[in-house]
Amino acid sequence: MHSTSLEYLQSRPRESGAVSVLQSLGQVLAEQVEGPQLRALAYLAGRALGAAHPISTCNTLSDVEAAANQLLRRMDWGWLKVEAGAADVQFLHGCSPLRSWFGADGLSWSGAIFEGIYAEWLQHLGAGEQLDLRQVGDAEGVDDVLRFRLAHQHQFEQA
Amino acid sequence: MHSTSLEYLQSRPRESGAVSVLQSLGQVLAEQVEGPQLRALAYLAGRALGAAHPISTCNTLSDVEAAANQLLRRMDWGWLKVEAGAADVQFLHGCSPLRSWFGADGLSWSGAIFEGIYAEWLQHLGAGEQLDLRQVGDAEGVDDVLRFRLAHQHQFEQA
Amino acid sequence: MHSTSLEYLQSRPRESGAVSVLQSLGQVLAEQVEGPQLRALAYLAGRALGAAHPISTCNTLSDVEAAANQLLRRMDWGWLKVEAGAADVQFLHGCSPLRSWFGADGLSWSGAIFEGIYAEWLQHLGAGEQLDLRQVGDAEGVDDVLRFRLAHQHQFEQA
Amino acid sequence: MHSTSLEYLQSRPRESGAVSVLQSLGQVLAEQVEGPQLRALAYLAGRALGAAHPISTCNTLSDVEAAANQLLRRMDWGWLKVEAGAADVQFLHGCSPLRSWFGADGLSWSGAIFEGIYAEWLQHLGAGEQLDLRQVGDAEGVDDVLRFRLAHQHQFEQA
Numbered sequence: 001m002h003s004t005s006l007e008y009l010q011s012r013p014r015e016s017g018a019v020s021v022l023q024s025l026g027q028v029l030a031e032q033v034e035g036p037q038l039r040a041l042a043y044l045a046g047r048a049l050g051a052a053h054p055i056s057t058c059n060t061l062s063d064v065e066a067a068a069n070q071l072l073r074r075m076d077w078g079w080l081k082v083e084a085g086a087a088d089v090q091f092l093h094g095c096s097p098l099r100s101w102f103g104a105d106g107l108s109w110s111g112a113i114f115e116g117i118y119a120e121w122l123q124h125l126g127a128g129e130q131l132d133l134r135q136v137g138d139a140e141g142v143d144d145v146l147r148f149r150l151a152h153q154h155q156f157e158q159a
Numbered sequence: 160m161h162s163t164s165l166e167y168l169q170s171r172p173r174e175s176g177a178v179s180v181l182q183s184l185g186q187v188l189a190e191q192v193e194g195p196q197l198r199a200l201a202y203l204a205g206r207a208l209g210a211a212h213p214i215s216t217c218n219t220l221s222d223v224e225a226a227a228n229q230l231l232r233r234m235d236w237g238w239l240k241v242e243a244g245a246a247d248v249q250f251l252h253g254c255s256p257l258r259s260w261f262g263a264d265g266l267s268w269s270g271a272i273f274e275g276i277y278a279e280w281l282q283h284l285g286a287g288e289q290l291d292l293r294q295v296g297d298a299e300g301v302d303d304v305l306r307f308r309l310a311h312q313h314q315f316e317q318a
Numbered sequence: 319m320h321s322t323s324l325e326y327l328q329s330r331p332r333e334s335g336a337v338s339v340l341q342s343l344g345q346v347l348a349e350q351v352e353g354p355q356l357r358a359l360a361y362l363a364g365r366a367l368g369a370a371h372p373i374s375t376c377n378t379l380s381d382v383e384a385a386a387n388q389l390l391r392r393m394d395w396g397w398l399k400v401e402a403g404a405a406d407v408q409f410l411h412g413c414s415p416l417r418s419w420f421g422a423d424g425l426s427w428s429g430a431i432f433e434g435i436y437a438e439w440l441q442h443l444g445a446g447e448q449l450d451l452r453q454v455g456d457a458e459g460v461d462d463v464l465r466f467r468l469a470h471q472h473q474f475e476q477a
Numbered sequence: 478m479h480s481t482s483l484e485y486l487q488s489r490p491r492e493s494g495a496v497s498v499l500q501s502l503g504q505v506l507a508e509q510v511e512g513p514q515l516r517a518l519a520y521l522a523g524r525a526l527g528a529a530h531p532i533s534t535c536n537t538l539s540d541v542e543a544a545a546n547q548l549l550r551r552m553d554w555g556w557l558k559v560e561a562g563a564a565d566v567q568f569l570h571g572c573s574p575l576r577s578w579f580g581a582d583g584l585s586w587s588g589a590i591f592e593g594i595y596a597e598w599l600q601h602l603g604a605g606e607q608l609d610l611r612q613v614g615d616a617e618g619v620d621d622v623l624r625f626r627l628a629h630q631h632q633f634e635q636a
Contacts, residue, residue: 001324001618001619001620002558002569002571002618002620002622004556004558004571004572005556005571005572005620005622006301006319006324006327008550008555008556008571008572009324009327009328009330009572010301010302010327011259012327012330012553013178013259013334013553014178014235014256014259014260015174015175015177015178015334016174016234016235016331016333017234017235017236017256018174018177018178018181018256018260019172019173019174019177020208020211020212020234021181021204021208021260021272022177022180022181022184023211024204024205024207024208024211025181025184025200025201025204027204027207028200028203028204028207029200031203032200032203041184041187041188041191042184044187044190044191045180045183045184045186045187046183048183048186048187049179049180049183052179052182052183053179073485075175075176075179076173076175076176076489076490077176078485079481079482079485081479081481092479094479094481094482094485095481095482095485095486097173097176097177100170100172100173101173101177101180113180141478141479142165142169142478143169143478143479143482145479145482160459160460160461160483161399161410161412161459161461161463163397163399163412163413164397164412164413164461164463165478165483165486167391167396167397167412167413168413168483168486168487168489169486171394171486171489172394172493174493175490175492232326235330235331237326238322238323238326240320240322251320253320253322253323253326254322254323254326254327300319300320301319302319302320302323304320304323324619328619328620329577331496331577332496332553332574332577332578333492333493333495333496334492334552334553335552335553335554335574336492336495336496336499336574336578337490337491337492337495338526338529338530338552339499339522339526339578339590340495340498340499340502341529342522342523342525342526342529343499343502343518343519343522345522345525346518346521346522346525347518349521350518350521359502359505359506359509360502362505362508362509363498363501363502363504363505364501366501366504366505367497367498367501370497370500370501371497393493393494393497394491394493394494395494415491415494415495418488418490418491419491419495419498431498460483460487461487
């Protein structure tokens with residue numbers, strides 16, 4: 001056997017068996033960890049995800065939306081719509097895999113994964129430590145739309 | 160659109176984005192949770208996995224090995240070899256996805272996932288509460304073979 | 319390395335790179351092969367698929383629908399609805415992956431894959447050589463519903 | 478339901494059901510099409526694949542090897558090693574998914590898929606129409622190493 005082959009075979013991705021392990025780990029965490037700590041864990045996992053999968057430099061919220069959607073689609077994590085209002089900016093995130101992984105009950109805490117991902121991306125883009133992005137309300141509709149509120153627009157211009 | 164279509168599209172599996180979330184969750188847990196508690200969480204996740212994916216009735220250890228390998232292969236979780244000795248029975252498990260998901264550092268705690276899976280299967284097969292299956296040593300070799308020791312053979316005959 | 323490991327690593331499924339090869343093969347076939355021959359090839363591929371992935375014994379059309387949907391879902395091939403009328407039976411098949419694999423233009427010939435799958439299943443279930451199942455019309459709606467007409471109900475009772 | 482959701486759900490990739498369709502299509506083609514024509518079809522499919530998934534500009538054969546391996550790994554198509562000799566350049570390609578998709582018998586014709594991919598890449602990189610890259614011999618070893626011979630080095634320098 002060629003020397004490269006074993007290394008190649010051993011480093012192939014292991015996707016298909018991961019969903020069930022993620023599901024059972026989520027189930028056990030939900031049983032063992034209190035709500036706020038569970039959300040905090042999910043948030044930290046989201047921060048790590050955002051750091052491991054950064055989006056490129058963006059100047060406007062439209063850029064952020066486009067760059068985020070490109071990565072979200074590649075990861076099959078759902079879609080993002082940014083709605084800029086007078087007082088705040090809302091991030092709407094639909095078709096996430098959270099219900100598929102953590103069940104209907106898991107939607108309440110696992111939304112913090114995306115809160116962490118978006119927070120990491122915005123911070124990385126220069127939003128600074130005073131960044132205030134928070135999930136508001138629960139998943140809505142049959143497509144489980146999550147809503148995150150960004151208190152200030154910081155330096156992002158509306159495009 | 161036909162009424163069945165939305166339901167179909169929404170219930171399709173969400174595999175491809177799960178690995179990175181499992182990786183980051185594992186990373187955060189390893190940072191936040193002490194070693195023994197982390198192993199306990201992994202073990203409980205394994206018990207849940209074994210219960211969610213049971214193996215069929217087996218009369219001999221050869222049957223257990225065959226039934227386990229069928230399921231392990233379907234899940235892409237690796238392979239099992241059962242070695243029955245005079246004093247105990249050893250379960251060797253190779254090519255698991257643990258290194259791919261949790262890194263080299265994660266092998267020390269995540270082996271408990273398979274400890275939990277095997278314990279659940281054996282208990283389900285009638286091994287009783289006095290079951291004593293434990294991981295011994297660390298992952299060995301380039302194929303990361305995990306070794307679990309079953310203290311007593313219970314009712315399983317050697318085939 | 320344990321002797322089982324190489325065999326395990328080499329026999330793991332190779333899914334992720336298959337879609338693009340299927341797409342390009344379909345594209346080349348559509349350029350090189352005339353319409354009727356192309357449909358005939360797709361039909362034969364469907365017969366082979368139906369034989370490789372049989373459904374269990376069914377007594378009624380409801381059974382066929384249920385058994386087919388179980389397998390279709392497992393393969394992510396879409397959904398089936400059987401509509402039994404006075405003169406014929408119609409098989410409606412939605413959410414197939416054909417557009418994703420062969421593009422909008424490929425829907426005209428690639429529907430024969432499912433014609434072949436259903437023909438093989440019905441024949442295997444005892445429908446006999448005089449079986450007459452044919453696609454009627456083109457894919458309809460945003461969910462690309464394919465319609466197949468089974469001329470006679472043979473021995474299947476309506477449940 | 479949010480208007481973006483249906484579009485998102487419908488455009489998610491359809492990977493898991495593609496392997497079996499590719500397998501059955503390959504089986505039917507091998508039964509219906511003569512050897513040389515079958516290789517020609519596979520070669521054209523490879524050209525289309527190479528065009529759909531181009532590699533970036535390369536100045537040396539080392540660059541080609543590195544760029545190719547990056548893409549081959551992302552597609553899970555195997556690995557490439559370029560061996561530059563005095564008289565020719567050999568492309569060694571191992572761990573391809575061809576056996577998994579087309580069986581042991583299919584290795585003889587399906588190697589032309591990679592012949593087409595490499596020919597397309599080299600032409601795209603400026604190798605010109607007089608390019609002469611051909612598979613030599615059969616797949617070798619347990620890792621099915623395919624060997625392609627590039628008659629002239631054209632403008633690629635050895636790095």
